[in-house]
Amino acid sequence: MNSSNIRDHLLRIRLSQAELCQLEALASKAGITKSELVRDHIGQTKINNDPANRERLVILGRINANLQQIARWVHETKTPIETTAVLSHLIALEREISEL
Missing domain, CATH: 1.10.1220 (Arc Repressor Mutant)
Structure with a gap:
């Protein structure tokens, strides 16, 4: 050895x-x-408390809260034109989030 x-x-x-x-x-x-x-298993385990992951989760949590507020607004709004504009922005956000 x-x-x-x-x-x-x-x-x-x-x-x-x-x-x-x-x-x-x-x-x-x-x-x-x-x-x-x-x-x-040394080196093969996934560490769940990685600071980068925590920061990503914080950001995603904020995005989620904002999206929930927007979704609530969309459901309460009566004008289809405004709703359509917001939905197009949501689709753009979805694309950006998927790139994270």
């Missing part, structure tokens, strides 16, 4: 009984140890 593969660090974590059972079941199903399962 070369020096880059020496495993001399220990990770100790707390798990609930359900989490431990899930980890053991996954390892057993794969035919590997719990340690091998954890090592196998």
Whole structure:
């Protein structure tokens, strides 16, 4: 074993009984140890608290609130010309959002 593969660090974590059972079941199903399962998944997990993702979610939340206000206005408005103009802007916004 070369020096880059020496495993001399220990990770100790707390798990609930359900989490431990899930980890053991996954390892057993794969035919590997719990340690091998954890090592196998390093770099393959998706981090949900990425600051860039949080910022995107904040922006999308604001856009969603604005779109809801516009949709409410469209349903309450009686003039078809104004409604058509707003709907064309909404379609343009939809295209921009899909590019995010």
